[in-house]
Amino acid sequence: MKGLVFDKDGTLFDFNATWGPYAKQLLIELARDDDHLAALAALMGVKIDEERFTAESVFIAETAKVWTALLVPHLDISQDTLFALVSEKAKAVPQVPVTDLFPYLSGLRDQGYVLGIATNDTEGPARAHLAAHGILDLFDFIAGADSGYGAKPEAGQLAAFCERTGLAAKDCVMIGDSLHDLHAGQKAGMTPVAVLTGPMPRHVLAPHAATVLETIVDLPDWLSSSRPCTRPE
Numbered sequence: 001m002k003g004l005v006f007d008k009d010g011t012l013f014d015f016n017a018t019w020g021p022y023a024k025q026l027l028i029e030l031a032r033d034d035d036h037l038a039a040l041a042a043l044m045g046v047k048i049d050e051e052r053f054t055a056e057s058v059f060i061a062e063t064a065k066v067w068t069a070l071l072v073p074h075l076d077i078s079q080d081t082l083f084a085l086v087s088e089k090a091k092a093v094p095q096v097p098v099t100d101l102f103p104y105l106s107g108l109r110d111q112g113y114v115l116g117i118a119t120n121d122t123e124g125p126a127r128a129h130l131a132a133h134g135i136l137d138l139f140d141f142i143a144g145a146d147s148g149y150g151a152k153p154e155a156g157q158l159a160a161f162c163e164r165t166g167l168a169a170k171d172c173v174m175i176g177d178s179l180h181d182l183h184a185g186q187k188a189g190m191t192p193v194a195v196l197t198g199p200m201p202r203h204v205l206a207p208h209a210a211t212v213l214e215t216i217v218d219l220p221d222w223l224s225s226s227r228p229c230t231r232p233e
Contacts, residue, residue: 001115001171001172002013002112002113002172002174002189003114003115003171003172003190004113004114004115004116004172004175004219005103005115005117005157005158005161005173005175006116006117006118006176006216007113007117007118007152007175007177007178008130008199009119009121009202010060010177010178010199011098011175011176011181011198011216012097012216013098013103013129013197015053015060015160015198015199016051016053016179016198018094018095018096018147018200019053019076020046020050020051020053020162020202021029022089022090023046023053023059024048024051024065025118027040027044027046027048030046030071036074038076038154039074040071043071044058045060045069045201047171052128055112055201055204057199060177060198060199060200061120061153061178061181062143063120063121063122063147064083064087064090064122064229068082068086076226079174083101085122087122087124087125089123090121091124091128091129095132095133098195098197098215098217099215099216101133102133102134102135102138104217105138105139107220108220109138111220113141113223116139116141116142116143116161116164117130117141117143117144118152118157118158118174118184119144119179120145120151120152120180121145122144122145122146123142123143123144123145123180124174130142133147134165141164142160142166143161152176152181153179153183153184154184154187155184155187157184157187158174158185158190159179162188169189170190170221171191172188173190173192174189174190174191174192175216176198176204177194177196177199178198178200179205182194182208182209183206183208191209191210192209193210193211193212193215193222194209194211195213195215196212196213196215199215
């Protein structure tokens with residue numbers, strides 16, 4: 001394997017720990033009263049008291065365009081206004097990394113791997129989150145849902161990674177915590193690898209993945225069983 005494409009939320013960063021508080025505060029701000037809050041939380045698959053998501057939550061894998069469209073009929077606000085609001089708030093959300101990311105990712109690059117990001121977050125907040133952890137420049141390619149390549153589960157972001165880097169899809173791995181990640185990897189011709197740092201359980205992910213890892217920390221050991229990689233000049 002030569003190329004590693006990571007999802008961001010639920011893969012590099014723990015999904016519930018990062019986005020649970022954000023979703024809770026956002027819905028509280030949008031709700032008219034407690035009953036309205038409960039209805040919005042049920043719609044979005046958010047466990048308000050626990051600051052966690054259900055496995056079926058639309059927050060997990062869909063773009064902000066998709067889940068704001070679901071909220072709008074229940075609010076006195078336009079989707080454009082809501083989308084701008086949630087996007088601005090997302091930029092400032094403290095991300096909770098699943099490991100010390102700089103040495104982890106630097107180590108992969110030192111081994112010769114080409115690194116990319118394919119996220120259904122928008123590109124601006126995604127870059128802000130990566131920069132806040134000092135890892136933005138470790139990636140050869142970064143794509144969000146608004147970058148012009150489409151969104152997962154379609155394979156446009158991954159095809160763009162291959163075009164940008166010159167790598168063949170068969171020599172790349174897509175690592176993510178959702179079925180959208182795994183399906184995108186399959187459609188692109190990459191090897192799909194699942195991690196359990198998002199809300200989706202192992203038994204849901206396993207049929208769609210080459211392997212299911214606890215976290216990305218386990219990825220190097222799995223990769224060591226693959227043929228050696230050579231980083232392109």
